[in-house]
Structures are given as structure tokens and as C-alpha cells.
Amino acid sequence: MSKHSPRQAAHWQLFKTHFVEPLGRWIYIIPLLIVNAVVIIIPSVSGILYAFTDWNGTSEATFIGLDNFGRLFQDAVFFRAFINNVTYTGIFLIVPIAVGLLGAYLLAGIRHGQVVYRLLYFIPYMFASVINTQIWRYLLHPKHGVGAFLADYGITFLDFAVFGRRSTALYGIVFVDGWHTWGFLVVLYLAAMTQVDKELYEVARLDGATRLQQFRHVTLPSIRPTLIFSMLIIFIGTTLVFDHVYILTGGGPAHASEVMSTYLYTQAFENFDVGYAASIGVMLALWVSVPLSIFYVLRRRGWQI
Amino acid sequence: MLKSGREHSTMPNHVILMTLAFIAFMPIAILFMNAFKTTAEIGRNPLGVPSVWHIENFSEAWEVGRYGTILRNSVIITGGTIVGTLMLAGSGAYALARLKLRGGDLLTFYFLVGTSVPAQLFIVPLFIMWRNFGLINTQLGLIIIYCGLSSPFATYLLRSYMVSLPEEFMEAARVDGATNWHIFRHIILPLSWPGFVTAALVVGLSSWNEFLFAVTFLTDPSLKPISTGLYAFQSRYSRDWGLTNAGAVIMITPIIILFLILQRRFVEGLTQGGLKA
Numbered sequence: 061m062s063k064h065s066p067r068q069a070a071h072w073q074l075f076k077t078h079f080v081e082p083l084g085r086w087i088y089i090i091p092l093l094i095v096n097a098v099v100i101i102i103p104s105v106s107g108i109l110y111a112f113t114d115w116n117g118t119s120e121a122t123f124i125g126l127d128n129f130g131r132l133f134q135d136a137v138f139f140r141a142f143i144n145n146v147t148y149t150g151i152f153l154i155v156p157i158a159v160g161l162l163g164a165y166l167l168a169g170i171r172h173g174q175v176v177y178r179l180l181y182f183i184p185y186m187f188a189s190v191i192n193t194q195i196w197r198y199l200l201h202p203k204h205g206v207g208a209f210l211a212d213y214g215i216t217f218l219d220f221a222v223f224g225r226r227s228t229a230l231y232g233i234v235f236v237d238g239w240h241t242w243g244f245l246v247v248l249y250l251a252a253m254t255q256v257d258k259e260l261y262e263v264a265r266l267d268g269a270t271r272l273q274q275f276r277h278v279t280l281p282s283i284r285p286t287l288i289f290s291m292l293i294i295f296i297g298t299t300l301v302f303d304h305v306y307i308l309t310g311g312g313p314a315h316a317s318e319v320m321s322t323y324l325y326t327q328a329f330e331n332f333d334v335g336y337a338a339s340i341g342v343m344l345a346l347w348v349s350v351p352l353s354i355f356y357v358l359r360r361r362g363w364q365i
Numbered sequence: 366m367l368k369s370g371r372e373h374s375t376m377p378n379h380v381i382l383m384t385l386a387f388i389a390f391m392p393i394a395i396l397f398m399n400a401f402k403t404t405a406e407i408g409r410n411p412l413g414v415p416s417v418w419h420i421e422n423f424s425e426a427w428e429v430g431r432y433g434t435i436l437r438n439s440v441i442i443t444g445g446t447i448v449g450t451l452m453l454a455g456s457g458a459y460a461l462a463r464l465k466l467r468g469g470d471l472l473t474f475y476f477l478v479g480t481s482v483p484a485q486l487f488i489v490p491l492f493i494m495w496r497n498f499g500l501i502n503t504q505l506g507l508i509i510i511y512c513g514l515s516s517p518f519a520t521y522l523l524r525s526y527m528v529s530l531p532e533e534f535m536e537a538a539r540v541d542g543a544t545n546w547h548i549f550r551h552i553i554l555p556l557s558w559p560g561f562v563t564a565a566l567v568v569g570l571s572s573w574n575e576f577l578f579a580v581t582f583l584t585d586p587s588l589k590p591i592s593t594g595l596y597a598f599q600s601r602y603s604r605d606w607g608l609t610n611a612g613a614v615i616m617i618t619p620i621i622i623l624f625l626i627l628q629r630r631f632v633e634g635l636t637q638g639g640l641k642a
Binding site for chain 2: 082084085086088089091092093095096098099100102103104106107108110117159162163166167169170171173177178179180181182183184185186187188189190191193194195196198199203204205206208209239243244246247248251296299300302303306307320321324328329334337338340341342344345348352356
């Protein structure tokens with residue numbers, strides 16, 4: 061092999077610093093980026109594009125502009141689903157968070173048995189949706205469940221098919237999902253509460269603050285970042301909720317418990333209206349991105365939320 | 366804090382905490398008890414302790430619910446997802462934490478928010494892509510999807526673990542002329558195994574429990590994992606509570622046992638996001 065000329069050597073040096081060495085670093089992350097691109101990014105971009113077509117999944121697609129979105133705004137079922145999602149989120153932001161805060165605050169105040177309580181509360185969070193629904197379809201069954209048990213003692217407000225009634229189906233689902241989630245919130249808030257400086261409580265007590273006042277003026281402000289973050293993940297999770305609705309009611313009866321995800325699923329995989337389903341996906345993504353972007357913008361500006 | 370215990374009695378705390386424990390635990394206890402009852406006994410005694418512990422529900426569920434096949438499928442899918450995700454996320458996290466990449470911060474941010482891209486936005490196009498690739502109704506197809514879904518979180522978790530490792534070892538190795546691969550293999554991996562265990566538990570739990578993608582991408586009954594297998598079983602034998610409860614018990618028992626052994630790691634991994642923020 062002949063000796064490289066100085067010029068060739070310089071080229072080789074450039075090639076090495078700009079290609080070989082970076083490649084030696086990038087090689088570690090390239091497989092990860094490829095899988096993410098194939099599973100998430102490419103289909104997400106196609107999803108956005110499909111939303112502007114009338115594609116049915118097999119034949120030619122035609123570009124139809126904003127027609128799908130126009131249709132969405134006139135679709136009573138989609139409107140029902142959106143309202144149901146908002147209701148779902150609203151209840152979730154109040155009840156499970158309140159129970160979670162109560163549980164965590166009480167747990168922070170005891171010394172014995174904290175570990176056991178935490179363990180018991182957390183177990184339902186480990187369960188799959190099919191398990192939660194199996195448990196509660198039985199316990200809310202009019203013949204075997206809690207309603208029937210209470211009815212034996214003359215208390216008859218719960219001995220009917222909760223998931224079969226238009227007025228109660230959605231609340232039944234929210235209850236099951238809430239049962240699955242609140243223990244996680246207890247553990248999350250408890251972890252934040254144990255970080256709170258004990259001296260703050262000491263000072264509050266010396267000032268004669270009651271336990272409720274201590275909670276309001278010491279605990280809540282101190283765990284605010286965790287609280288806000290939990291509200292963010294609850295907003296996202298409840299907006300995208302699918303499993304519990306699909307399994308318990310399929311969105312029925314008569315769309316009474318329909319949510320955006322189940323409606324999208326029906327449009328895509330039963331009606332093969334891929335373009336329309338994609339436009340629902342875009343609306344969902346937009347709705348989720350509202351609190352998400354507010355959160356990140358405020359964080360970036362250094363707000364202590 | 367010592368004084369506070371004497372100032373307030375903790376008795377009221379325990380009353381409310383026990384009520385909460387009852388709400389969390391009773392439904393699970395009833396699920397387990399009913400798994401051991403005959404249909405006739407469920408009619409007579411729907412919420413109590415079984416008079417006879419009837420274990421035949423399990424053998425019957427095993428046969429008619431094909432639980433042998435279903436469990437094997439779930440083990441393959443969950444195992445494949447854990448291995449795949451840890452390989453992708455482990456090396457990716459190393460690159461983000463320790464090798465200077467141009468645009469690395471942007472990628473880290475992507476992996477932080479990447480977990481919040483809603484599945485609903487991409488599930489339909491992904492289904493069509495997978496149909497073209499012939500990956501519908503293959504376990505490999507579902508494993509690849511799960512790896513894609515869980516790797517952003519796992520990368521983020523492992524990256525923060527690797528960033529916190531002491532710099533000295535790596536500097537020393539670099540002075541001795543060690544390559545990137547050598548440092549990854551002999552320094553980073555042995556030091557970050559606790560991070561890998563936590564990531565494996567979280568990823569394993571979510572793929573064991575996953576429903577939406579499993580119900581969409583695997584429709585062949587002989588390939589279904591336990592979540593959708595149990596769902597099909599519930600729809601077919603909806604009135605046979607003993608049988609379907611036995612199926613549910615088969616699904617959650619390994620999770621509960623694993624949770625009791627590795628409680629701290631599970632909790633740490635699952636609440637990670639909340640504490641990081």
C-alpha cells in the first residue's frame with residue numbers, strides 16, 4: 061500500500077472527525093430512534109395527514125381539506141363523547157385527588173403501620189383494566205353485588221344494573237377507574253409530604269394553627285409541584301381513557317358512556333372510516349396538548365408549579 | 366415531630382385509614398373467594414367466605430380458557446418487550462448521558478414528552494403499516510410496538526440514573542484508552558443494574574396489563590396474551606363468575622407476589638415521573 065499524500069491524510073482526518081467519531085457515539089442511540097420513528101413518529105405524522113382525507117383503509121384516498129373537522133363539529137355523538145370526557149376528567153380531578161390527599165395526610169401523621177397501609181392502597185393500581193372490570197362488574201351486579209346485599213337490609217338505591225342504565229353508566233365506569241387509581245395518588249403525595257420541612261409544622265403549631273390550617277397553609281403549598289403534576293397526568297389519562305369504557309359498556313347504552321377514544325375505535329375498526337377516525341385522533345392530541353404546553357411553558361419560565 | 370404524636374391522638378387517623386384499606390382490599394378478597402365457589406354457592410352466598418373451597422374452577426379455567434397457551438403467550442410478549450426495551454433504552458440512555466451528541470438535549474426532551482403522544486393519534490396508521498409489513502397477528506409485531514411505546518420512559522429513567530454515576534471511573538478508563546463500548550460494557554452496565562431492574566418492572570407490568578394494542582393487533586385466539594384472553598373469556602362465560610374469577614386470579618397472582626417482594630422498586634419506578642417533575 062502506497063503512502064497517503066498529505067492531502068489524502070487531511071481528507072481522512074476530516075472524514076474521521078466529522079463522520080467516524082460521531083458515528084461511534086450515535087450508533088448507541090440509532091436503534092432506539094429507528095424503533096421510535098417506526099412505531100410513534102411516522103404513524104403520528106400519517107395520522108395527521110389522513111385526517112384531511114376520506115380514506116377508508118383500502119381504496120384511493122382523496123384530499124378533502126377540513127371536511128372531517130366540519131363533520132365532527134356537527135356530529136352529536138362526538139359532542140356527547142367530548143362532554144363525557146370532560147365530565148370524566150372533572151370528576152377525576154376532584155374525587156380521587158381528594159381521597160389521595162386525605163390518605164396521604166393521615167398516613168404522614170402516623171408512625172406505626174404506614175408501610176402496610178401503603179402496600180394495601182397501592183395493590184389495585186397494579187391491576188390490569190380487565191381485572192378491575194371483572195371485580196366491579198360483579199360487585200355492582202344487581203343480583204350478587206353490594207346493591208343486592210344492601211337491598212336485603214332495605215337499602216335499595218344500588219340494586220340495579222349500573223352499567224346498563226343511561227343515567228349511571230358513565231359514573232359507574234369513573235368509579236371503577238377511580239378505585240384503581242386513588243392508591244397511587246396516596247403514595248405519590250405521601251412521598252412529597254415526607255419531604256416537607258418539619259420545622260414549618262412546628263412554627264405553625266406554635267402559632268396555634270389547627271390541623272386543617274396546617275394542611276391548608278403548610279402541606280398544600282409544599283407539595284404543589286407534585287399536586288400540579290398529578291393533575292396533568294390525570295387530565296391526559298382521563299382524556300385518552302379507553303379500556304374501562306370499552307370493556308364495561310362499549311360506550312353504550314345508546315352512546316351514554318361514549319368517550320372520544322371508543323368513538324375513534326368504532327369509526328376506524330368497525331366503520332372503516334379511517335380519515336374521520338384520524339380527525340378524532342388529531343382533536344384528542346390537540347386537547348391533550350393544551351395543559352401539557354401550558355405546563356412546559358410555565359416550567360421553562362421558572363414558575364414553581 | 367416527636368411531640369406531635371402526643372399532642373394529637375392518632376386514633377381518628379387509623380379509623381379513616383382502615384376504612385380506606387377496606388375499600389382497597391375487600392373487592393380483591395371477594396374476587397379471590399369467589400374464584401373458589403361453585404355457581405350454586407355464588408347464588409346463595411355472593412359476598413362471603415366459601416363454605417367449601419372448590420378448586421375445580423382453576424382446572425376448568427385452565428382447560429376451557431386455554432390458560433396454558435395464554436400464559437405462555439404473555440410470558441413471551443412481556444419477556445420480549447423487557448429484553449428489547451432494555452437493550453434499546455439502555456444503549457440510548459448511555460449515548461444521551463455520557464457521549465456528547467449534538468442535539469442530545471433536544472432528544473432527551475423528546476423522550477420526556479414522547480410518552481405523552483396519544484396512542485389514538487397513531488394506532489390506525491400503525492395498524493395499516495403493520496398490515497403491509499405482515500406483522501398483524503404476530504407476537505413479534507406486538508413486541509416491537511411495546512418496545513416503541515415503553516422505550517421513551519425507560520430511556521428517560523435510565524438516563525437520569527447514568528447521569529448520577531460518579532465521573533471518576535469513566536475518566537480513569539478513558540485515560541487508559543478505553544473505547545466507548547468498553548466503558549459501556551464494563552463500567553456503566555455493572556453500575557446501573559438497579560436502574561435496569563426498576564425499568565424492567567415498570568415495562569413488564571405495563572406490557573402484562575396492556576389492552577388496547579393487544580386487542581387490536583392480535584385477534585388470533587392462539588396468540589392472545591392474558592389481558593385480551595381474559596377479556597374474551599369474560600365475554601363468553603359472563604355468567605360463570607367462579608370460572609372468570611379463577612381466570613382473573615391466575616392473571617394477578619404473579620403480579621401480587623412480585624409486588625410484595627419488590628415493593629420499593631415498583632413504587633419507585635411507577636412514581637418516578639411524579640417526583641422528577
